[in-house]
Amino acid sequence: MTKSNFKNQGLNSSRRDLLKLMGAASALPLLGACSSLGGPASKDLSARVVVVGGGFGGATAAKYLKRNAPDLDVTLVEPNKVFYTCPFSNLVLAGMRTMDSISHNYNELRELGVRVVHTTAQDVDPVSRTVSLGDGSSIRYEKLLLSPGIDIRWNAIEGYDQAAAEQAPHAWKAGDQTRLLRRQIEAMDDGGVFVLTAPANPFRCPPGPYERASLVAHYLSQHKPRSKVLILDAKDNFSKQGLFMQGWKDVHGDRIEWVGLSGDGKVVRVDAGKREVETEFGTIHKASVLNVVPPQKAGFIADRAGVTNESGWVPVDPVTFESTQVKDIYVVGDATIAAPMPKSGFAANAQGKVAAAAIIAALEGQRPLEPSWANTCYSLINPEYGISVAAVYRIQEGLIHESSGGVSPSDANATFRKLEADYASGWYSAITQDTWGTRR
């Protein structure tokens, strides 16, 4: 063992723990390389790391930073005391779950010694390495990790602005918007049409609109059986398309109608007051409940930090998830350009772990490990019918590539679909417990 490794021994053992933990979720290939990396002994493990955003990416990163380098001074900035997940919010819309059952808090992070500050991050100055906070104070960082999620591109569809979202909710950030849409669905007349408009790629949760249509159709079949669901899509191809379409046929008959891009499904104008949309070729659709899933971009603070590019999303070094535009700012989750990894909670969790390990490595003066990530995503056609997609991602020629993966079989029987629906609940419990330590 070299002298520098001896010095770092305490850390290396915590790194091994980190890697063990990460192995479970993100299957890191490893480790041999780690102990041979001497590197300059510029370790600074009392450094201050600031994490902005307490969702899947940020909460996971804060937890794994503190757990694996307990001397680090880790602050999490998150405005909400209670975090509602987008995953399983479609179940709330269908009356299958309560808002409480998708709520999470920051108690575990506090117990681990993370300082949790409930305020907004307003600005980032990468020169003075300072984050300005909504309460007027500011906080310095050595390393900054942003997990800002998405913001809506207001007016990207004519007429769809913040005021319109109060009448035609997006419910693409869970919380009040979810409650509003749920109330509208409950108040809908039997025989009405639930219209969901889906955006072009890229957007948060690629299978999300189609699971939502499925579960709203399930609710309608129970409570308002003469009602229909119409999906107007700005794409011709979507996630798990074959499985969704087969599931709709199997379970929902002709209750769900999907109109893709080449069938004039792209919505170009919204009149939220009239609950009306107009497509590219001038067709007007009237809705009883109008749910607009609008075009999106990286969360606001990413723009302020200067890490977004012209696409509105954040380019990152795929090995570390450090911004390619601003040094010492790491970005994870839906805000990043990590395709072919999807913008999903599970992917954000895996990226949070990789970025946490990369930050610790950088503070130690070590080279980052070669990462890999996994993503698993379940969708429900109804409470008894689940489908899934899973993939593993690795670096090839400096870019993220899917190294293996697949979807549920197309010819599975009802028992198999029911099992997948059960696995979906297990998946939710496991990923939220790993992220927030809450048991749901």
Added chain:
Amino acid sequence: MIFRSLLAALALMFVMSTATADQRWQRVEAVTQALDNRVPELEGLSLELPLVAEDGSSVSLSVSFTGSLEDGEHIEKIRLFAPGNPRPEVADITLGPLASPANIATRIRLSETQQVVALAITNQDRAFLTTRDVRVTVSGCLVGGGDASAMAMANPRLALAGSARPGQPVTVRSLINHPMETGLRPDGQADDSIEQQLVESLTATLNDEPVLTARFFTGTSANPYLQFQLTPEEEGELKLAWQDQKGEQMEASQAIKF
């Protein structure tokens, strides 16, 4: 002519000597043939494509001319190339003076990560060229256009986005349903491909005056979409006619009223 070629060759040598990664188009035969010894200006044409395409079977593209033209000069041709596809041709668009400003949007197929090339040529024989790198995460190469048995054109669509005014540009959108079989897609039998079937062309006229003609190739997505600007001087009937490889035609029309 010889003199022009010589000048062009000299200029090209100069350009090539300062070539960077952004001049890969110089090695694409389809592009150099289309240039026909013209030396393109590299400023003035703007090409928009996503940096990352998550579905290579339908990638939104728009190209517009933002440079300056002489009096009486207009963009006469816009040609699009995807040199990383099995066949580089995407679309050739011929614009008349009514199809101004030169601003085209369509949807293209990309089989792999590559640099897309747009070329514009004016009626005074000036050329403008620009390129754009696109990372493709799901290849559009083998994705079918939907129902392979539905080889006929269907559902021609035409719409104006906004209202027409004399001398003011209005956006025209068009779409027709068709699988645009490339002839490169295996049909499941050994060594055999599904026969090529393309919508070959779209012709737009206003009161029988030519507005625009588009030729589509294998690089155009299934259900060919084309958006352009129309600057009408008088009211009348805008007519679009699509023709497929079998010679069949479909039409759509729209009244232009001020």
